Amino acid sequence: MEATLAPQPRSRPTASTSNEVSETLARRLRAETAGDVLFDAPSRGRYATDASIYQIMPVGVLVPTSERDVAVAIDIARDLKVPVLPRGAGTSQCGQTTGAALVIDGSKYMRRVLDVNVQARTACVEPGLVLDHLNAQLRPHGLWFPVDVSTSAQATLGGMAGNNSCGSRSIAYGNMVHNVLGVGAWLSDGSQVQFGPVDGLTGKAAEIAAFVRNLAIRHRGEIERTWPKVLRRVAG
Numbered sequence: 001m002e003a004t005l006a007p008q009p010r011s012r013p014t015a016s017t018s019n020e021v022s023e024t025l026a027r028r029l030r031a032e033t034a035g036d037v038l039f040d041a042p043s044r045g046r047y048a049t050d051a052s053i054y055q056i057m058p059v060g061v062l063v064p065t066s067e068r069d070v071a072v073a074i075d076i077a078r079d080l081k082v083p084v085l086p087r088g089a090g091t092s093q094c095g096q097t098t099g100a101a102l103v104i105d106g107s108k109y110m111r112r113v114l115d116v117n118v119q120a121r122t123a124c125v126e127p128g129l130v131l132d133h134l135n136a137q138l139r140p141h142g143l144w145f146p147v148d149v150s151t152s153a154q155a156t157l158g159g160m161a162g163n164n165s166c167g168s169r170s171i172a173y174g175n176m177v178h179n180v181l182g183v184g185a186w187l188s189d190g191s192q193v194q195f196g197p198v199d200g201l202t203g204k205a206a207e208i209a210a211f212v213r214n215l216a217i218r219h220r221g222e223i224e225r226t227w228p229k230v231l232r233r234v235a236g
């Protein structure tokens with residue numbers, strides 16, 4: 001029998017992340033954040049894959065306890081030129097959470113419901129909150145968050161936003177892009193921005209929105225000609 005052979009998958013950090021950089025990164029994260037800092041091989045191995053076939057060893061993992069930990073980690077990673085890769089439940093199927101990066105896992109500590117406004121029917125949450133946990137807290141009010149991914153027992157709101165998730169009722173209720181009113185985020189330069197309805201954007205968020213809008217306008221012809229007409233695009 002003749003079989004097709006393939007090279008073995010690589011699962012090591014890229015050559016650009018030296019041991020020295022990775023040790024400095026771990027040392028600084030331990031000193032400057034309150035999060036769990038996981039740089040041992042078994043921990044990195046656990047984070048090397050998600051629900052996809054891909055496998056890439058991360059440089060290390062930070063499990064932050066607060067927004068401050070995330071902001072500090074981004075600053076340290078920028079100083080050391082290490083990419084950062086946020087992660088929720090890791091149920092992505094196309095390798096979205098795999099990479100030779102500092103993985104920042106928000107699912108352990110950053111999972112609080114910060115506010116529910118029953119009249120306005122809005123909620124403000126931390127990104128590591130699991131969808132079923134949010135819906136359990138909304139049930140007494142007769143409300144639910146209607147993007148019903150089938151991984152609702154694991155999927156986090158941050159990961160759902162990152163993937164523009166949808167569900168079996170999305171034709172009626174929409175995807176994440178139709179149900180998320182705003183997102184607070186850090187940029188790689190350490191600045192914090194608030195994304196929301198385009199009309200209300202200010203500062204860097206407005207600049208980024210204008211840049212993306214101009215790209216869409218400039219390439220409109222080619223996008224309309226070549227892009228498949230699908231209901232869901234992961235980029236939102």
Ligand SMILES: Cc1cc2nc3c(=O)[nH]c(=O)nc-3n(C[C@H](O)[C@H](O)[C@H](O)COP(=O)(O)OP(=O)(O)OC[C@H]3O[C@@H](n4cnc5c(N)ncnc54)[C@H](O)[C@@H]3O)c2cc1C
Pocket residue numbers: 050051085086087088089090091092093096097106127128148149150151154155156157158159160161162163164165166167168
């Ligand atoms: C069996 C199975 C069934 C599925 N069914 C569905 C389905 O019905 N509908 C559907 O839409 N998808 C489905 N999926 C895909 C996946 O479960 C969803 O996309 C899910 O919402 C991802 O959530 P997560 O927390 O696992 O995200 P992750 O996989 O951890 O992350 C997803 C993306 O978001 C980014 N991200 C995570 N947290 C943050 C953050 N705090 N800030 C910025 N970016 C962040 C990550 O970098 C990544 O790019 C399914 C997957 C499996 C394995």
